[in-house]
Amino acid sequence: MGRQIDLLLPGLHWDTALKQLNDQEYRPKNLERVLGKAKIVAxxxxxxxxxxFSLxxxxxxxDRDLPSGAVTAFTPDRQSDGDCWALATPVHLLADRDRLILIRLAPQSIESDYAQRLISRFNSHFETEGLSLVEVAQGQWCMKLSTLPDMTTSDIESVAGRHIETFMPSGRDSASWRGLLNEIQMLFYQEEMNQQRMLQGDSYVNGIWLSGFGVCPEIENRYRALFGSHPLLSGLARLSKLPVSDPPSDIAEATAEDGNIAILFTDLLEAELNAxxxxxxKALSETEQKLCDLLEVVDSAEDKLSIYTCKGYRFEVRKRGSIVNLFKGNKSLFQILGFVNSDRK
Known part of the structure; x- marks a missing residue:
């Protein structure tokens, strides 16, 4: 009985990097050949x-957020039915004339003691309003709230590196939450550790970005195991009582699992979010090698391999007689991904 292996590569579509790559001598030829021969499925x-979430x-x-906050924060001892949560990503808001640009800070730059000082300040200040923060992973916080607001928000992936005005919360309750974001800026500005970091020229958190409001949903589980280091994936694993591990250095370790598996590589996305x-x-080269390793151990006669670029379609790698037969074609990665984008408009 064959397995379904889903490989997720968010960040592969970063236009800025793809255009630069198209002008360089280096080309990920093996990745281009795999994607060029694959079947494209919406x-x-x-x-x-x-x-x-769709998986x-x-x-x-x-007019509703996907409940990424509740799922990311989920642990059996932290939540009860109906608890409302949101993602509260720590960010730096940079003044650009009369507008603000959201800078998504690298998670490893937000040390635990620094995070706990800011979280403690937030919780003390907003306790009477029924709001509280918890740190669920380094650089990722979640906010618990008493009632679910009537509004929609934008994910951090959409806002990073951009002016925030067009991405602010919208809906009936959005005005008060916009005011809350401003209040948090003032609160964090007064924090002594932030004053010190500013003087030292270190990166610092002067705001949070709220998104993914909701309660834990009912989910379907078609996997036996998950591989990847991302807070939302970890929450989905806990909610579905699945094991989740970091992506293995030896891809054969992942494919040794019985049943369907999903593998998430986030290095490309991290690079995009950090501009x-x-x-x-570098991440593209490493990803290409991991894909080649995966193709070597997947049973092409039995297993099905799908590559998700998280842009509205997947590449369904077709069965093949040999690796050599699959590795044919001369379209660049820019042409392959650009063609799919234009074809779907």
Whole structure:
């Protein structure tokens, strides 16, 4: 009995890096050949969040967030039925004339003691309003609230590196939450550790970005095991009582699992969110090698391999007689992904 192996590569579509890559001598030829020969299948997920939820049977509902906060924060001893949560991603808001640009800070730059000082300050200040923060992973916080607001928000992936005005919460209750974001800025500005970090020229958190309001949904589970280091994936694993591990250095370790598996590589996405084209090219080379390793151990006669770029479709790698037969074609990665984008408009 064959397995379904889903490989998620968010960040592969970063236009800035793809255009630069198209002008360089280096080309990920093996990745280009695999994608160039694959069957393209439409999928509902248009970013990492919507793709992960769709794989677990949770679809987008009009005028409502996907409940990424509740799922990310989920542990059996932390939540009860009906608890409302949101993602509260720590960010730096940079003044640009009369507007603000959201800078998504690298998670490893937000040390635990620093995070706990800011979280404690927030919790003391907003306790009477029924709001509280918890740190669920380094650089990722979640906010618990008493009632679910009537509004929609934008995921951090959409806002990072951009002016925030067009991405602010919208809906009946949005005005008060916009005011809350401003209040948090003032609160964090007064924190002594932030004053010290400013003087030292270190990166610092001067705000949070709220998104993914909701309660834990009912999910479908079609996997036996998950591989990846992302807070939302970890929450989905806990909610579905699945084991989740970091991506193995030896891809054979992942494919040794019986049953369907999902593998998430986030290095390309991290590079995009950090606006680091050099890191993206390095991650692309490493990703290509991991894909080649995966193709070597997957049973092409039995197993099905799908590559998700988290942009509304997947590449369904076709059965093949040999690796050599699959590795044919001369389209660049820019042409392959650009063709799919233009074809879907």
């Amino acid at each position: 999928e509902p997920g248009t970013d990492l969040t919507t793709t992960l 677990f049977g949770v679809g987008v509902v009009a 680091d084209t050099g890191a993206w090219v």
